[in-house]
Amino acid sequence: LVAAPGVVIVTGDHQGRTRRRRVGEVDDPIDRLRVGRRVADRGRGGAGLGEQHGRGAPGQTRDIALAPDGAHAWVINEKTSTITTYTIGAAGALTAGATVSARPAGASGPNTGAEIAVHPSGEWLYASNRGDDTIAVFAIGAGGALTLQASVPTGGARPRHFAIVLEGRGLLVANQDSASIVGFHLDPQTGALTSAGKLADVPGPQFVDQLRLP
Secondary structure, eight states, X not given: OOOOTTEEEEEEOSOTTSSEEEEEEEEGGGTEEEEEEEEEOTTSSOEEEOOOEEEOOTTTEEEEEEOTTSSEEEEEETTTTEEEEEEEOXXXXXXXXXXXXXXXXXXXXXXXXXXXXXXXXXXXXXXXXXXXXXXXXXXXXXXXXXXXXXXXXXXXXXXXXEEEEGGGTEEEEEETTTTEEEEEEXXXXXXXXXEEEEEEEOSSOOOOOOOOOO
């Protein structure tokens, strides 16, 4: 979708079936955020991104997740293991709000933030911690405010990536340093995760998702 040096992630909201789709980008070396509208290029395979820029803290921004209604975005800051809420205004203008820790109170030791994703319902947000080796579960409140609900062990080491699957009823984690894919049952009503155990041995996994067949 976007080709540029240093781009870490390009993501879309849950309205991907529509012709016009809001997307977000994190450009890690300069900590630049961009949110705009993806417009299909009528069969030519291209796309346009109407840009609005925001700034994260230097050297921290890693990944971005967008609310299904397009009103908010959340950025995980790698070095500080924190998450910043952004309000998305007219034409994708970004306004930074509160920043909260992705770790529970009292957590210690080295840790970095990695992946972040919003449940399709828009009620829950998930983030991975490399070091604590957990998935942080947040409730999303008014104005995109985040409240930590749980920190769930991933059943492996260094959860670099995870994906919400099965239409919001499951979650897969790629534990890079323990070479494993671990599954979780996800309760859409409470956001809670329950381990389904290791599903596969994969050397150094850095990405995981479900395959959607036509």
